[in-house]
Amino acid sequence: MNHFLKPALVVGSMMLGLAACVQPVNSDLTGTPEVYIPPVKPSFDPVKQNEAPPKPGAKEKFTQKEDLAGQKAVPMDILFVVDTSQSMCSDQASLAKNINRFVEGFLKNDKIDFHIGVTVTWDSKLYGTANRKYKNGELRPVYGQGSNVRFVTPKTKDLANTLSKTLYVGFEAYDPKNPATTGPETEELFSPVMAALSDEMLSGVNAGFRRPEAHLAIVMVTDTEDATPDMIDPSKTMKAAVLAADLKSKVRGEATVTVLAALARLDEMVQFQKGQNPGLTSFNKAFPNGSLSRCADYSVDPAIVPALKGPEQIAELVRLMKGSAFDLRTKDFGGQMAGLGRTLINKAMNFKIVLKKVPDVSEPITVKMNGKVLPKGDLKGWTYLPDTNQIILNEGLNLGELEQFQVEIDFTVLN
Structure with missing residues (x-):
């Protein structure tokens, strides 16, 4: 046999083999093939319906820093x-x-x-x-x-x-x-x-x-x-x-x-x-x-x-x-x-700072001025105004005698 015909015969044999493996698709009277639709997975697991809901994660802690030296x-x-x-x-x-x-x-x-x-x-x-x-x-x-x-x-x-x-x-x-x-x-x-x-x-x-x-x-x-x-x-x-x-x-x-x-x-x-x-x-x-x-x-x-x-x-x-x-x-x-x-x-110099998040007032709020913790509610401390979500630095702080105004506020975010 001509050696140049052997590859062609091999390819022909492979094609016949593949054709034999392919199953015909059933058709309706119009010739439209059937479409396979997988079953819908339920949105809940029936086995877990009686289990308690998961516990919420840890509360978010937030730190807000302000440099009041740049205020008008x-x-x-x-x-x-x-x-x-x-x-x-x-x-x-x-x-x-x-x-x-x-x-x-x-x-x-x-x-x-x-x-x-x-x-x-x-x-x-x-x-x-x-x-x-x-x-x-x-x-x-x-x-x-x-x-x-x-x-x-x-x-x-x-x-x-x-x-x-x-x-x-x-x-x-x-x-x-x-x-x-x-x-x-x-x-x-x-x-x-x-x-x-x-x-x-x-x-x-x-x-x-x-x-x-x-x-x-x-x-x-x-x-x-x-x-x-x-x-x-x-x-x-x-x-x-x-x-x-x-x-x-x-x-x-x-x-x-x-x-x-x-x-x-x-x-x-x-x-x-x-x-x-x-x-x-x-x-x-x-x-x-x-x-x-x-x-x-x-x-x-x-x-x-x-x-x-x-x-x-x-x-x-x-x-x-x-x-x-x-x-x-x-x-x-x-x-x-x-x-x-x-x-x-x-x-x-009664500074007011608008908080970026709402604090949980049932948790501690810490306010520091230049690294020093300020007392809450004191004339020389700070006050929180929930209606406007503001921290007020009270007038007794003698802010006029300070050269730096670095404020740090730590609190727990209200869920």
Whole structure:
């Protein structure tokens, strides 16, 4: 046989063998082949229907880290109201000398975008018809900055010294034709605040000072009680509650309002109110050893001496606005001013952190600041707000004194 035909015969034989192995597919009358459909596997195993469901896995632990150093600076507007009566001689000097202690915390911390303006007391009876250079509530020009600059900011050069000289307003003659007259006789501190924050002033000479979204702080420095006439009945003195309500309307959003003060006879008044002067039933009665008439020892506004009064309405305003005050004649004026500054910084730097997951409040939540565990619910710790899922770093933490703001929050995630 021809050798070239052998491969062909072999291939032919293989093809016949394969054909013999293939089974014919049954067809219906139309010639369509049948389709094989495998049985459907049940979605459950009947054998396991009576077994208990599996136990859930371990709860998820979550750590959230935040660097607050990159947060935007918090705005705060601070208004000083300074008494310009003659009896404030040494007190104005103390204020000017120690204002550096007040601003030292602000200068060290770039997280506060502050505006600081200065206005002075008013006397409606004397100044109502007088030709005044400055109107009630008008911010005084910043020293060395020209007449158009009315408040200092973090960009003000030589800020502490500039503010010191701006605050030292001296004693103003209420009648330019009679320079011998020195300052108000019936000092008003509430009306200058309302005037300074009025639409008229804020759209005029005080423009740019007040920012509605900024925290607002009022600092009163006086040796007497407020004598602002009541808006309804001028024969009555305006009550602290009226000004408190007005101030609260001046802020919006999460901004706060605070009132601070340096007041004459504050310590004595507080001692009396606490009952630390036995036998006295009325504040109008004399204190033992004449402790409320020590005018020979230091200067106090004459108006509150014969009446044996203290700064009751101003102290009440401070209380209503959750602020703080100190006695004008304290031996540590600088330290007290530094304390007022820290109070404002702590209020402004009340950081809020939105959590990325919802914590299970039945499990512990740990908050650390720069590696230190903070107490829950404490003034110097933190608070959790479930409605907004936020951690609040409370104002007592003295955040203004920190250079780093590394926060770490550990919690169990709510299933």
